[in-house]
Amino acid sequence: MLSLIRDIHLALGLFCAPLVLAYAMDGVRINHPRFYPKDATKSEQTYPVSASEPEAIVSELNERYGLVGRYWPPDSEGKFSIISPTANRTVQYDPATHSVRVETERPRFFSLATNLHFAAGVHNKDTAMNAWGWLVVLVSAAFVALGVTGLWLWIPRLKERRLGLLFLTVSVGYCALCLAWIRLA
């Protein structure tokens, strides 16, 4: 049984490695933004459209030109956005020419890690984003399983038991105190 649990822990850990890398990179960036450059390439293109309302324009851009992502409503300048992990698109409609100017920002390595970290959900309009969402579900379940299997693997290890119990008790006690205090506030 122990060797099966060890195999599961090994397999899940190695499978999750690329997403753990992305999450770890972005996790550090969130608290230390100066560690990483904001790296993205920008481009601009104009597309003719027949719709005039933002949501309808976004649907048309999706169907006619393959610009997929989540719709973000207009700001005070009337610009709206199509957001996806691999492209942030700002759209400005020109009623005189029935066209939209689309500024596309594509992430490079570090920005991509950030965007992938925030990508989730399996009910998007885009199949590719839903597929990524399912991968996130798998990796998230794997995180929980890695914790449980790791704990299971530690229990029979006599050499690491005493100090391990101290680490576990301190961290669980610390977390329980923080969470109870927060939840009761």
Place this chain on the structure above:
Amino acid sequence: MPRLTALIRQLHIYTGLQALIAVVVFGLAGLGATWTHDPSYELPEARHWKLPLEVGPDATPRQLGDCVWKQLAVPLSTPPANWRLKPNAEGALEFKIGTLNTETEVRIARGAREAEISHRRLSWPELFVELHSARLRPAKDTFLPIRLWSFYIELSVWSLWFFLASGLYLWLAVKPWRPLALWSFASGWVACAAGVIWMW
């Protein structure tokens, strides 16, 4: 087993025990984020009311945001960030005041003398998403347990780096050619690469 490998294994175990709660929270956050993205997901019921504003008619978005935040006095909350305080296409100011326990939506129509407030408690999936993203903040702005929790999350994020390095080392040092390991490692990278290419 060589001493270095044994040492790294011990450190991997101790780090895992220290970060156990965080790793489980990260996993539950991913599942929670997926679940709450479902359009049919029912949010907890909100309470609605109108709040008379205590600022003049020419208040800037920043002044409006600060005024509403002070008047509402939501426990654990901090003033809304500047990027949240941008009027929409109709000139209305809509922003959220989020905490680890609650979410408050505020809407102030252009020229209005009162704010429309919608306030609710977070559901458990939403709570895990918020817990996992607790970030370090200056002491004066932050309730102590949130600051303590965010230290733990920061430490656990660095632990993820250590898990990556030590986990890969342990695999390569002990059984590098094991088919299960090779297939798992390769399939993870192939799945990620395929996902990114498909979304590109």
